[in-house]
Amino acid sequence: MDFTLPEEIEMLRKTVREFVEKRLLPISMQVEEEDKIPDEIVDEMKDMGFFGLPFPEEYDGVGMGELGYVVALEELGAANAAFGNLIGAHTGIAGMSIYLDGTPEQKQKYIPPMARGEMIGAFALTEPNAGSDAAAIETTARREGDKYILNGSKMWITNGPIANVIIVFAVTDKTLGARGGISAFIVENTFPGYRVGKVDKKMGLHGSYTSELIFEDCVVPAENLLGKPGLGFVTAMKALDMGRIGLAAGAVGAAQKALEMSIQWANQRVQFGKPIGEQQAIQWMLAEMATEIHAARLMTYHAAYKADRGERVSREAAMVKMFASEMACRVVDKAVQIHGGTGYMAEHPVERMYRDARILKIYEGTNEIQRLVIARDLLKAGK
Numbered sequence: 001m002d003f004t005l006p007e008e009i010e011m012l013r014k015t016v017r018e019f020v021e022k023r024l025l026p027i028s029m030q031v032e033e034e035d036k037i038p039d040e041i042v043d044e045m046k047d048m049g050f051f052g053l054p055f056p057e058e059y060d061g062v063g064m065g066e067l068g069y070v071v072a073l074e075e076l077g078a079a080n081a082a083f084g085n086l087i088g089a090h091t092g093i094a095g096m097s098i099y100l101d102g103t104p105e106q107k108q109k110y111i112p113p114m115a116r117g118e119m120i121g122a123f124a125l126t127e128p129n130a131g132s133d134a135a136a137i138e139t140t141a142r143r144e145g146d147k148y149i150l151n152g153s154k155m156w157i158t159n160g161p162i163a164n165v166i167i168v169f170a171v172t173d174k175t176l177g178a179r180g181g182i183s184a185f186i187v188e189n190t191f192p193g194y195r196v197g198k199v200d201k202k203m204g205l206h207g208s209y210t211s212e213l214i215f216e217d218c219v220v221p222a223e224n225l226l227g228k229p230g231l232g233f234v235t236a237m238k239a240l241d242m243g244r245i246g247l248a249a250g251a252v253g254a255a256q257k258a259l260e261m262s263i264q265w266a267n268q269r270v271q272f273g274k275p276i277g278e279q280q281a282i283q284w285m286l287a288e289m290a291t292e293i294h295a296a297r298l299m300t301y302h303a304a305y306k307a308d309r310g311e312r313v314s315r316e317a318a319m320v321k322m323f324a325s326e327m328a329c330r331v332v333d334k335a336v337q338i339h340g341g342t343g344y345m346a347e348h349p350v351e352r353m354y355r356d357a358r359i360l361k362i363y364e365g366t367n368e369i370q371r372l373v374i375a376r377d378l379l380k381a382g383k
């Protein structure tokens with residue numbers, strides 16, 4: 001067993017870390033206040049290959065696989081969560097859906113411009129009446145000659161307002177249910193009948209956009225059916241397995257940053273004549289934070305390593321999504337506690353991190369749903 005990361009991934013980590021320190025951390029507060037990542041920063045992220053990290057070089061990707069992707073997302077997690085969220089929705093679930101189940105023509109058409117960041121991706125599953133119960137979606141797609149006509153709406157779709165390529169899940173045969181009756185489509189934002197609806201205001205994740213997407217007799221060429229007809233739900237679940245590993249990586253990166261800020265504060269803040277870090281109560285919190293981060297990081301790397309070997313990772317992805325997200329919430333809570341009143345003030349990064357972490361237990365499948373996924377797999381496998 002070798003715990004050493006490949007040299008090229010260590011190099012990638014170093015490059016991303018430098019970029020985060022020089023370019024992203026200094027503007028994290030600006031992104032928070034303006035609710036926008038500056039265009040020039042998005043352009044720099046494109047130039048650095050962030051939009052195509054896991055995809056092979058033949059598709060203009062960086063060829064770093066899932067392991068390289070999660071190491072980069074971990075580093076990005078140290079800055080405002082908006083950066084990792086943009087990449088996670090674009091690469092981790094939208095691009096990944098095409099990469100996993102697209103035809104050679106679809107991959108050739110969409111992945112290179114997505115990897116270059118010329119087209120931004122979104123993944124549209126959730127609807128007003130279908131959140132955790134994603135199989136209950138009501139958006140329909142009916143075939144008419146060489147086209148599909150989509151009708152319905154999606155909600156809370158990350159990158160919705162800025163997406164050019166949207167992976168849309170719709171019912172093609174109501175009688176067949178989730179496995180057989182739901183298909184996936186690659187929808188471009190220029191297709192007739194597609195429009196962006198209400199843009200959401202959120203507790204956190206400022207600088208990352210989510211919105212409603214509306215399909216009114218939206219015309220989609222039949223060749224944009226993604227994967228086999230009726231098997232779109234399988235595509236969604238496979239892409240979400242990968243997305244959940246990326247989400248965990250972002251959680252680890254954010255928690256690590258919160259720990260480092262807490263250590264610094266514990267050494268610097270003096271009460272009762274000595275740094276608070278000399279108090280055992282603070283030391284215990286730091287020790288627990290570091291231990292949980294270590295566990296989540298190893299779980300994340302392991303799940304990514306398995307995914308890169310082409311192994312099934314549904315159980316591991318659910319476990320690491322659940323554990324890392326709850327870990328991050330506990331860690332940022334302790335970070336606020338260690339900072340005292342300073343940590344509650346909006347000018348301090350841990351205040352933002354506390355709000356940003358909360359979503360991790362909800363999206364890409366709530367943690368209650370992750371527990372169901374894990375338990376079902378356990379009961380089926382018997383171990």
Ligand SMILES: Cc1cc2nc3c(=O)[nH]c(=O)nc-3n(C[C@H](O)[C@H](O)[C@H](O)COP(=O)(O)OP(=O)(O)OC[C@H]3O[C@@H](n4cnc5c(N)ncnc54)[C@H](O)[C@@H]3O)c2cc1C
Binds near residue numbers: 089369
């Ligand atoms: C900021 C943000 C970004 C998002 N981005 C996207 C995106 O890009 N694409 C996309 O498709 N969706 C996206 N979503 C939607 C997200 O995936 C859903 O919010 C999530 O799946 C939960 O659905 P829900 O909110 O409808 O909660 P509900 O399903 O209504 O659940 C409410 C509560 O009931 C619990 N619950 C439900 N069913 C069960 C059960 N069987 N057993 C136990 N507990 C249960 C849930 O765990 C939760 O605690 C986003 C959401 C947010 C807030």
